[in-house]
Amino acid sequence: MSKSTRQAPAKTKAKRTATVAKPAAAKKRARSKNSRVRQSTIVLSADYRPTDEEPFMNPSQKEYFRIKLVTWKEEIIRQTRQTIEGLTNGSSQHADLADRATSETDRALELRARDRQRKLVAKINAALARIEDGTYGFCEETGEPISLRRLDARPIATLSIEAQERHERRERVYRDD
Numbered sequence: 412m413s414k415s416t417r418q419a420p421a422k423t424k425a426k427r428t429a430t431v432a433k434p435a436a437a438k439k440r441a442r443s444k445n446s447r448v449r450q451s452t453i454v455l456s457a458d459y460r461p462t463d464e465e466p467f468m469n470p471s472q473k474e475y476f477r478i479k480l481v482t483w484k485e486e487i488i489r490q491t492r493q494t495i496e497g498l499t500n501g502s503s504q505h506a507d508l509a510d511r512a513t514s515e516t517d518r519a520l521e522l523r524a525r526d527r528q529r530k531l532v533a534k535i536n537a538a539l540a541r542i543e544d545g546t547y548g549f550c551e552e553t554g555e556p557i558s559l560r561r562l563d564a565r566p567i568a569t570l571s572i573e574a575q576e577r578h579e580r581r582e583r584v585y586r587d588d
Contacts (some may be wrong), residue, residue, distance in 0.1 A: 412577075414465060416502050419574075426489050427516060444572040446564075453470050453471060453473075453474035453476070455471060455474055455475060457527050459471065459475060460475075460563075461475055461476075461559045461562075461563070462559070463559060467548065468547065468548045468549075468557075469547075469558070472548070472559070473542050473547065473548075476538075476540065476542060476547065476548075476566055477542050479566050480538050480539055480542075480566050480567070481539070483566070484532055484536075487528045487531060487532055487535075488532070490528070491525055491528065491529075494521055494525055497521075498518060498521070504515075504539050531567070535566075535567055537567070538566060538567045541577075543563045548562060550569070550571040550579075551569045551570060551575075552570055552571075552573055552578075553571060554573040555571055557570070557571050558571070558572065
């Protein structure tokens with residue numbers, strides 16, 4: 412097929428709609444930059460929810476979880492920007508030592524929460540990479556499928572419920588008291 416007969420990807424305004432896949436060179440560039448998001452040809456209705464009646468991790472389910480993860484990541488980044496803005500603009504002088512201590516404690520708590528969310532973004536990126544390489548939705552320990560209900564509640568899950576419970580029991584036994 413010649414270049415002149417190719418059609419440009421069609422874009423729609425549906426919430427869960429993605430555009431046609433990029434050419435190979437563009438895909439390679441997109442993978443090299445974390446800020447870009449992979450695009451696909453899967454179109455999901457706004458009320459789509461994965462079910463056990465479908466084949467596990469079919470393209471619709473993968474797209475559902477990819478959209479869920481990307482949306483979650485974007486929300487975290489938006490909140491982080493707001494926090495940075497607030498911390499930058501909110502550096503005021505306090506006349507009272509108690510007020511200053513309260514303000515510093517609030518700042519420390521906010522920074523700690525943002526650090527946890529930074530780690531969460533790394534887990535989201537890892538989950539997106541697993542979707543790309545086809546290992547998403549399968550337990551890292553047993554290789555068995557992780558339940559759709561668990562993935563819907565915790566899309567970054569890497570262990571099935573049974574494997575997670577075993578992991579937590581081992582952690583309790585071996586932790587330092």
